Amino acid sequence: MITSTTGPQPADFADVRATNLAVVLRFVREHAPCSRADIAASTGLNKATVSSLVADLIDRRLVRETGLTENRVGRPATMLVLDGSPYAAIGVEINVDHVSAVATDLAGERLLTWRRSFSAGDSVNQGVAGVGAIVRRVVNRMAKEERQILGLAVAVPGLVDVQGTVRLAPSLGWRDADIGGDLAKALRDPGFPVQVDNDANLAALAEQRFGAHAGASDLVCLTGEIGVGAGIILDGRLRRGGLGHSGEIGHVQLDPDGPGCHCGRRGCLEAMAGIGAVLRRIPSPAEVQIEVEEVVRLAEAGDPGTLSTLHTVGRHLGRGVSILANLLNPEVVVLGGYYVPLAPWLLPPVQDELSDRVIAAEAGGCAVVASTLGHDAAALGGAARVLDSIDSGSLPGGLPRIP
Amino acid sequence: MITSTTGPQPADFADVRATNLAVVLRFVREHAPCSRADIAASTGLNKATVSSLVADLIDRRLVRETGLTENRVGRPATMLVLDGSPYAAIGVEINVDHVSAVATDLAGERLLTWRRSFSAGDSVNQGVAGVGAIVRRVVNRMAKEERQILGLAVAVPGLVDVQGTVRLAPSLGWRDADIGGDLAKALRDPGFPVQVDNDANLAALAEQRFGAHAGASDLVCLTGEIGVGAGIILDGRLRRGGLGHSGEIGHVQLDPDGPGCHCGRRGCLEAMAGIGAVLRRIPSPAEVQIEVEEVVRLAEAGDPGTLSTLHTVGRHLGRGVSILANLLNPEVVVLGGYYVPLAPWLLPPVQDELSDRVIAAEAGGCAVVASTLGHDAAALGGAARVLDSIDSGSLPGGLPRIP
């Protein structure tokens, strides 16, 4: 059945065509290289229909025939793969001390990964200028490779509403900033859509598409930066809540008598299980990485104090994860950011807490794993978000066949 | 755009037709009485198409023409309304001490509300027999009124997986029971689908369709029975999580030093803000209602101890609600069950906690209200669930036009 998102939203032929184009495109993405016959057999579409759809996708340069054929009985198949070359998706991640930009082709292959320093104290205008600068460079590079930009999604650590306005980003000092609009202006009508989203949301998209549990339809991603946020994917899609402010787990109170949090409350998850709770002193943002590496060294050396701290933090983190598991019953919770290098010591106590606290048997089938995507997961997620919109039917290259 | 749920799921004309039939049906439900021209103008469908769709719906006896016309310039319109008479949806709610059954017509009007005593200690077989008995009586009554049963949904207080198997219902003493299958067997091939779901989930559906905030696309319903559970609606649909075990908020720990919970842990939401925390003594299930009424009387009389208890419980409940608001950012959290009569005293501290604890400004736009649906909300939600499946395209009366 076709399920429209909501309200009176009728369907017509264009929708059927767009849906089936997207179905074929997704199939090629997931089963490349494959033949038209494969597609017809697996999707249930008629062979003739598949031929027509594939022709359309080839016209739009989304799919390409590889001359290669298989070696079996019968006529050999002309295999199809995604055509990586003519398109690119851009994801950008704004952090306290740097901006990361990632570009991928249609298949999700990384084309470039760039970084630029960034000052959190900057005004919104300065921030946008900095992001605009790196994006312009990426756009130019893509133009040199003769790639059309499919879109840009920017990850911001903070509250972003459904329209893409940054409502509150404490670590950047931003409030009610229309980054998307400003950026589009700075890029002077770029000709591709510019989207803005929360970093945890985009990291979750990255995990769903590129992570070890890619394809999971119910997945939560917990970012382990200075702040802790959750990106929530349920039934295959990001769930943002009414205003787009979902996933704010960082200041959920674990213990009324817990340590003070920088937000002014006590016993927040962020205060008890954020990366700050692991470090012995509070370093500047740029030094956190170094401090974490020091903790890893100490833990590897078996330093009792460090191990004990990690165990305690792990238990607290486990309580946070168990809230997620009880409330949302995801297949997997992915720990990102600074949790990744610390995972060997954090995961066991997290698992223990989870089995203790989740009501459903065996933690409701909820696995907890460390991310394998590296530090720019949110930027990669930005690209994933652009690819998602392609996958769900808004194809580029709308020109029809030969006149 | 058409968005298929997931995977390779192509669309064809039948899907277009089903989608548009559902669109028209929903429109008539929400705007009755209305004319074909209204539908065409509001949905964007062509007038001719609307005529065809309406004719189809009339053939299926889902919609009816009222002779009435409006009094304006131009040709008078023939108004359309949902045809209540030929169909019925049944919802059943299993509780510790009773079973409630509700039947509604297509428009959601209650046709009957029945109750039957029930013993929690009974085996699954005895329980199914009891439910089967009341369902059979409802089915017979509906048959007498010449109504076709569209479906039956049963609400169970416990963990229900996506297939509808009751994994764990502590208050009933059930475990791994295929209530749906057993019930279908007990009804001897009833000719309509039998579904089983968690009581909080179905209560949430009832709120979304019949409650004061009907139509909200992001809504959470908190049941205040002996246990506390949440039904989570995001982006217009119930979200059940990977295995269907979402919403288990009752044993989220609010305070490591809190009072003991019957689950063996400490400081669970259920122990600190469940109805048990309000009552002075632990009564038998049948007596809870009386005890709650006594608490209301004391509160109304201004008894200081009672007021103080309610204030404290309200603050704890507010902490639970704030977790929901931070994590899911719903438009509204509806408090049900025994929270309803106590709402005048519980809501103020809940609101206070919410404004204190939710990171987004103004609690992320999250309202907290008491349910207005009465004690059989989950049963009503069962009917709502049946109506939902009609609304999303699985129409009855599949026979085509004239033979």
Add this chain to the structure above:
DNA sequence: ATTAGTTGGTACAGCGACCAAACAAATTAG
């Protein structure tokens, strides 16, 4: 080398569903 068998892809007619526009119907305004 020839033939049979198998599989891949295309061509063509048919059908179902939507749309646009013209038309018929029914009522009010003047």
Add this chain to the structure above:
DNA sequence: CTAATTTGTTTGGTCGCTGTACCAACTAAT
């Protein structure tokens, strides 16, 4: 009584999927 207005149906057209037939290209066996 005519003009204006609005409703709903009829007619013709387009689009996109389906089924069938057909051709193409290769393997395997005779």
